Structure formats: C-alpha cells, structure tokens
Amino acid sequence: MSRHSKPRELSLKWLNLFQICATKGSLQGAAEETGLTVSTVSHHLRSLEEHLGVELFNHSRRPMVLTPKGQVFLRNIETALLDIRKAEAEASAGNLSEASYLRIGAIEDFDSDIIPELAVFLSDCMPRCDFLFQNGTSAAIHELLRNRQLDLGITASPSEKPRDLDDRFLLRDPFVVVLTTNEARPVEEIVAGRTPLPFLRFASSLMISRQIEAQLRRMNIVPPHRFECSNHQTLMAMTAARAGWTITTPLLFARSRRFHGQLRMHPFPGKSFARTLSILSTPDCSNAIVELIDSELRKRITEHAIEPFRKTAPWLNDAFKLIT
Secondary structure, eight states: OOGGGOOSSOOHHHHHHHHHHHHHSSHHHHHHHHTOOHHHHHHHHHHHHHHHTSOOEETTSSSOEEOHHHHHHHHHHHHHHHHHHHHHHHHHHSSGGGOOEEEEEEOGGGTTTHHHHHHHHHHHHOTTOEEEEEEOOHHHHHHHHHTTSOSEEEEEOOSSOOTTSEEEEEEEEEOEEEEETTOOSOHHHHHTTOSSOOEEEEOTTSHHHHHHHHHHHHTTOOOOEEEEESOHHHHHHHHHTTSOEEEEOHHHHHTOGGGTTTEEEEEOSSSOOEEEEEEEEOTTSOHHHHHHHHHHHHHHHIIIIITTHHHHOGGGTTTSEEOO
C-alpha cells in the first residue's frame, strides 16, 4: 500500500465498522446492523487498512477472518471504543430530560405492576426520549444485550459474570414451596416425593427451571412429574386447583394475588437456595440512567413485593431482600 494515499486522521467510523465486521464475520452483517450499504462498509474498511498500511482481514476467506495483525489491533482498540461510547452516553444523558433513546428489556416477573410504573416514571423524567420496552426470558435478554439490541436489561443474573456487560445486583429472591392452604401433609414429605402429589414444573427451557432442577438433583429428589409450563400464573392456577405442588419465588408469587386466598408459601426444606436478579447494562449505557432505574426499581419492588409479605410471611424477612 502506498504511504502517499494515507489519510491525515484516523476515523472513528472506520474503527466502529472494523469492530462490527470482526464480530459479525461479514460485510453484509455489518451493513444490516449499521444501515449502510455493503459497498460503503467495504470502502471504510479499505480506508482503514490503507491508513494503517496493513491487511486487517483475510479478504479471500468467508466468513471474514482477522489476520494476526488484525487480531492485535482489535484487542488494542476495544477498550478505547467502549470508553468513547460511554463518554458519549454520559454526555448526552448528563441532563436526563435531554436523553433521546433508551431500549430496556425485562423478564415477565416484573410486568404486572413494576415495569408499567417504571415506564410511566421514566417517561416523566425523560420527556424527549423514545423508549423501547421488551419482555422476554433472561437468556433472550442476555443475548439482545450482547448483540447491542438493548441498552439495559432487568433479568436473573447469569451463572457466569458476563464479560461484556455491567452487572448490578438488585434482589435476592429465594425459592419457596407453594401448596394449597388446606394441605395437611408435611412439606418435607411432599418435596421428597413420598406422597402421590405431583410436582408442577416450570418449562425446562427456562433458567429458573434449570436452577430448581439442579437443587433437586443435589438432594437426590425426583418428585412425581405430571405438568410443565412456562407461564407462572398457570402454575399457580393448577396448584390452587389441587393438581399438584410447585416451587417458585416470592417475587413471582406476589404477582399471583388472585390465588393468595387459596395458596400458601412455605420455606424450602433443607438447604435454602435463591436466585439473584440484576440490572445488566451495556458498557456504553449511561451511569446516570442505570442509577435512576436502579433507585426506582428498588422502591417499586419494596412496595409491591417485599412489604406485603412482612406480616403474612415474616420468615422471609432475612431471605427476600434487596441487595445493597
């Protein structure tokens, strides 16, 4: 490559497109994500390579593969690009009333009261902002965050700390056994499978189901199985109809008010276990926005979930709590 064709300044757009192409493995993927044409993406990549005087990609391979020098260059610029994006986000959201766009994902555990109230609150605080709210499973929201299709997610914490996301712990949500109010058999016998009452399970594809099943396996418990469902309200309805028993959490049980007169929570027998709910955000999401959402969520969770159980289930006080 000729040194005489080298542009004077390195373009931030070139660096962003280079990173996207390295992640997507194709010009087409980068074009779809950025809204540019394939030829425009290709032109910017070539300009970057000419500026540096090196080949960053092996252009004869499909999908696109970084050269050794391209791999080193990517490692060296990733932290800098994250810092630049974070600085841009902080500057644009320094005055929250001027924020323009925010994409939030949340698991359905919060959708009856907490997320609707959060949406109203944010729309008042950020009147010029266009919002996207999306429900989904924890796994789906994690994937959308990793692909930068969401800015912030309210989910169950992943089993391993996400390398490319910021994780702020929010709530410890212990697992409990739910039975009908007139069930006289001991909880220990029911959970151990020493009664004919079947276990009503969450769908095996859900993160919460895998955590419950792992705990039962550790205890060498294989309860009778008759019903599996991804919808918590349906599990509560089936339990209230005396079709079986189930394991859930206080946060989820709080959403099932119509069944509270027919159902009762019990401590999980033996060694207790819990899930952790978190606010996950991309590194370039504004700290001011994360702080605002964290503060408001804590108020709403306390009001709608924690406080109602202070009197009815005082044994939960030390287990079901916000994480500080």
